[in-house]
Amino acid sequence: MENWIASFDEIIKGKTTDVYFLNAKKCLEADNLDKTVVYAEVTTDSLPKNWTHFLFLGLAEVIAMFQKTKLNVNIYSVDEGRILPPKDINGVRIPVLSIEGPYGDFAIYETPMLGYLCFQTGVGTSALYVRLAAREKIILSFGIRRMHPALAPVIDRACYIAGFDGVSCVLSAEKLGIKPTGTIPHAFIIIEQGIENAMRSFDKNIDPEVKRIALSDTFSDERFEVMKALDAVGDHLYGVRLDTPSSRRGDLKEIIKEVKWELKQRGREDVKIFLSGGFDEKMVEEYHDVADGFGVGTSVANSPTVNFAFDIVEMNGQSISKRGKYSGRKQVGYCQACDVYLCSLESQGKIICPKCGSKMEKVVKQYMMNGELIRDLGDVGSIRRYVKEQMEKLELPKK
Numbered sequence: 001m002e003n004w005i006a007s008f009d010e011i012i013k014g015k016t017t018d019v020y021f022l023n024a025k026k027c028l029e030a031d032n033l034d035k036t037v038v039y040a041e042v043t044t045d046s047l048p049k050n051w052t053h054f055l056f057l058g059l060a061e062v063i064a065m066f067q068k069t070k071l072n073v074n075i076y077s078v079d080e081g082r083i084l085p086p087k088d089i090n091g092v093r094i095p096v097l098s099i100e101g102p103y104g105d106f107a108i109y110e111t112p113m114l115g116y117l118c119f120q121t122g123v124g125t126s127a128l129y130v131r132l133a134a135r136e137k138i139i140l141s142f143g144i145r146r147m148h149p150a151l152a153p154v155i156d157r158a159c160y161i162a163g164f165d166g167v168s169c170v171l172s173a174e175k176l177g178i179k180p181t182g183t184i185p186h187a188f189i190i191i192e193q194g195i196e197n198a199m200r201s202f203d204k205n206i207d208p209e210v211k212r213i214a215l216s217d218t219f220s221d222e223r224f225e226v227m228k229a230l231d232a233v234g235d236h237l238y239g240v241r242l243d244t245p246s247s248r249r250g251d252l253k254e255i256i257k258e259v260k261w262e263l264k265q266r267g268r269e270d271v272k273i274f275l276s277g278g279f280d281e282k283m284v285e286e287y288h289d290v291a292d293g294f295g296v297g298t299s300v301a302n303s304p305t306v307n308f309a310f311d312i313v314e315m316n317g318q319s320i321s322k323r324g325k326y327s328g329r330k331q332v333g334y335c336q337a338c339d340v341y342l343c344s345l346e347s348q349g350k351i352i353c354p355k356c357g358s359k360m361e362k363v364v365k366q367y368m369m370n371g372e373l374i375r376d377l378g379d380v381g382s383i384r385r386y387v388k389e390q391m392e393k394l395e396l397p398k399k
């Protein structure tokens with residue numbers, strides 16, 4: 001039996017680091033430089049796809065890791081769930097998270113820290129744009145089967161925070177404190193030899209609180225399978241899911257319109273239409289007018305990552321940085337009225353909005369002081385509400 005998943009203990013021991021950090025640490029110790037106090041920033045230069053903003057996620061796990069290491073570090077960060085652009089109004093990369101402390105102590109944690117942030121921010125941002133495209137329609141996370149099972153709760157946490165209405169994974173739902181949501185698998189319909197038997201069995205054996213949603217594309221045409229499901233469970237039918245394979249898709253909108261027409265003939269305009277099978281934000285936008293909800297999987301679970309970098313900008317209290325990066329400890333101001341970000345040196349004190357001249361809100365806050373958590377991270381529910389509040393100002397990227 002083999003297990004290729006790193007345990008939390010192995011991460012804390014630094015075993016998932018890149019070996020060059022171990023070598024660097026060894027040399028710095030030999031040269032008596034490992035306790036050099038540095039201030040380093042996490043930034044990103046650009047975003048995947050045509051994204052203009054990202055949903056910052058992963059902070060809770062970064063903090064959990066540093067709490068466990070018991071290192072004497074200070075951590076400053078924007079709140080988890082903040083939606084922001086990679087650069088400020090002047091093109092300066094916005095530092096989303098900064099660490100201050102003896103470099104030799106925390107160097108090995110750069111790798112896992114970036115891993116937590118890059119992956120979760122990527123999945124969360126993909127989910128955010130799907131949410132935006134879907135507007136008021138229902139969105140369910142169906143993508144855990146495309147990734148290593150150990151990642152399922154991480155993917156679903158990001159989707160739920162981004163505003164998805166439900167998740168199919170049992171463990172994810174348990175952790176999120178919600179009920180898992182799903183329909184029925186094709187295999188069940190095949191073994192029951194048709195949608196009628198399958199829906200009758202589901203209706204008889206499954207808790208009445210669970211919505212009866214028929215998967216309507218297994219053996220025959222969607223329209224006829226929907227009618228069979230309706231015959232089987234009648235009033236109990238809540239919705240139908242069309243997972244039409246791409247080889248049979250033709251004009252999916254026409255198929256949906258026909259299904260709706262036939263449902264109307266039977267007085268069941270209320271039956272919800274759910275779509276799944278390869279949907280991303282573009283397809284959700286395209287089918288928004290004909291569907292009531294979408295099961296979204298691969299496009300979100302297999303999202304490109306947001307490639308954050310980690311760079312020293314101050315050493316022993318003096319500004320310094322590698323070429324290509326702006327030196328000095330920065331503060332990040334935000335003006336809600338103008339929707340403008342501005343980075344300036346922290347030594348400059350208050351930040352004034354370059355557009356309206358009012359005092360800007362400082363969005364980077366101290367989360368850890370000398371290794372102790374000093375600010376509430378917020379639970380999943382509050383981060384989700386925070387995301388919803390910010391979404392009003394966000395627009396879908398132009399095609």
Ligand SMILES: [Zn+2]
Binds near residue numbers: 339354
């Ligand atoms: Zn302003």
